[in-house]
Amino acid sequence: MKSAVETLNPTRVRLTVEVPFEELKPSLDAAYKKINQQVTVPGFRKGKIPARVIDQRFGRGAVLEEAVNDALPKFYSEAVSEGELNPLGQPEVDITELKDNELLAFTAEVDVRPTLEIPDYSGIEVEVDAVEVSDEDVEKSVEQLRERFASTAPVERAAAEGDVLTIDLEAKVDGEVLEDGVAQGVSYTIGSGELLDGIDEAVTGLEAGGSATFTSELKGGSAAGREAEVKVDVTAVQARELPELDDEFAQLASEFDTLEELKADSRRRLEEGKKYEQATQAQEKVLDALIELVEVPIPEKLLEDEVRTRKHNLENHQLGQMGLTLDSYLKIQEKTAEEFDAELKQQAEKGIKTQFILDELVNKEQLSVGQEELTEHLMRRAQSSGMSPDQFAQAVVEGGQVPMLVGEVARGKALAVVVEAATVKDTNGEVVDLDDEDETAETVEAESAEAPAAESTGDKPEA
Numbered sequence: 020m021k022s023a024v025e026t027l028n029p030t031r032v033r034l035t036v037e038v039p040f041e042e043l044k045p046s047l048d049a050a051y052k053k054i055n056q057q058v059t060v061p062g063f064r065k066g067k068i069p070a071r072v073i074d075q076r077f078g079r080g081a082v083l084e085e086a087v088n089d090a091l092p093k094f095y096s097e098a099v100s101e102g103e104l105n106p107l108g109q110p111e112v113d114i115t116e117l118k119d120n121e122l123l124a125f126t127a128e129v130d131v132r133p134t135l136e137i138p139d140y141s142g143i144e145v146e147v148d149a150v151e152v153s154d155e156d157v158e159k160s161v162e163q164l165r166e167r168f169a170s171t172a173p174v175e176r177a178a179a180e181g182d183v184l185t186i187d188l189e190a191k192v193d194g195e196v197l198e199d200g201v202a203q204g205v206s207y208t209i210g211s212g213e214l215l216d217g218i219d220e221a222v223t224g225l226e227a228g229g230s231a232t233f234t235s236e237l238k239g240g241s242a243a244g245r246e247a248e249v250k251v252d253v254t255a256v257q258a259r260e261l262p263e264l265d266d267e268f269a270q271l272a273s274e275f276d277t278l279e280e281l282k283a284d285s286r287r288r289l290e291e292g293k294k295y296e297q298a299t300q301a302q303e304k305v306l307d308a309l310i311e312l313v314e315v316p317i318p319e320k321l322l323e324d325e326v327r328t329r330k331h332n333l334e335n336h337q338l339g340q341m342g343l344t345l346d347s348y349l350k351i352q353e354k355t356a357e358e359f360d361a362e363l364k365q366q367a368e369k370g371i372k373t374q375f376i377l378d379e380l381v382n383k384e385q386l387s388v389g390q391e392e393l394t395e396h397l398m399r400r401a402q403s404s405g406m407s408p409d410q411f412a413q414a415v416v417e418g419g420q421v422p423m424l425v426g427e428v429a430r431g432k433a434l435a436v437v438v439e440a441a442t443v444k445d446t447n448g449e450v451v452d453l454d455d456e457d458e459t460a461e462t463v464e465a466e467s468a469e470a471p472a473a474e475s476t477g478d479k480p481e482a
Contacts, residue, residue, distance in 0.1 A: 022098035029133045030318040034098045034110075038123040043090055050085035079119065087114065087123060095127055105132035107321055130318035135379045138312050141440040145304035149445035150293040152286055160285040164272050165264065171257040177224045178256045180210045184222060185255040190237065190247040199240045199342075200247065208259075215249060225253045244347035298453050301443045302434060306373065309437055315372040325367040326360075378426070380433035388428045396428045 020042060025033040054073055055066045063072065073082065091112060099106055110129035117123055171183050178184055184207050190200030209219055215238070221231040230252045237247050262268045269281040334345050343351075349359055380386075401411035415421055443451040 024102040029316040034127040046086040046090035143308045143441035147300045152289045169259045174258045183257045187252040189250045239342040244350045377430035377433040381429045
């Protein structure tokens, strides 16, 4: 077999392949055997029909077509290997010549990963938020904990800010009660902002047994985004009672004996959270700076497929679970369809660029992934998916997704190399030491998981 590679553009090539006919013999034999099992010819036992009879009865062309379709994937793969290509997606194959007992020639056009030049990235400098926890932050944190230990007691008075109500709701659109617009026994805290716009004003001042009607735009359900007339009946009013902020509360709400110890622990936790946010911010900014340094041509079809996949997942999975359509979602987001499409394309481009660049860095830095690293990553992914580690691992193996997970970990390590080489300063001008932070892979997972199309290494071609 002879093959040649023609570069059509930085992300697409044309393979020209010539195969001597004798190399088709295994596929030709397999084609005769397959046809033998599928047809019946009087005078011959099934599976024992001579090749010449099959040629006479069904035509040599049918046999050749079967043989070529069987052999093409093998010859295509060999040509890809010889050309040292990294194909993306399915090739467009065209048989240019098929001479019986002489030659098979075909071309295959396919998108490929572009060759990237990674410049010196040690000069990257980014600025991140400083880790600062104020007394007000600590007080707010303790107050939130206090809220969790609040109790309620029925009161015989008008409902006010902070009260917990038990309410029944009925929503009408165009005078008709919605099938999914009725709810009973709903617990609602006035001022929480957890239900419909306008409900706070409607229920404030009502006592148990009181009713009110207000107009609001529905956030979800069958009439999401539409104006509805909502009737609310208050069946109970309860006042919230907060525990005293003292040592007794600290003992109730934590493992600490004193309120001061509880506050000190809250400050420590807040600082850890800020450090996590700082590390994540550093990764994101370093990644953005790296993308700016590297020129990355993107295959048009890959980008189209990625945009289509993202849109499909949003419409059929994320929005579907929330009872929203794309139109109602865009209305809530206050975006036009054109703005949404442009944003989706921008996100897809960034995801693909991220994957290409970090994969190139994995090769350049010769990074490998150990079993322990893969297991830790699998545990994190299982936790975020809501599955047990065993269930997630089984799904990954059965779905053939292990290489994808390995790639995610490797890209995380590649980004860590760049972050380590970069200069990261906070808003106070202090150099930030990120050595103690072990969150590098998380940003990469989020980026690369959004570009699954770039994982493809080529599908089976057919004539």
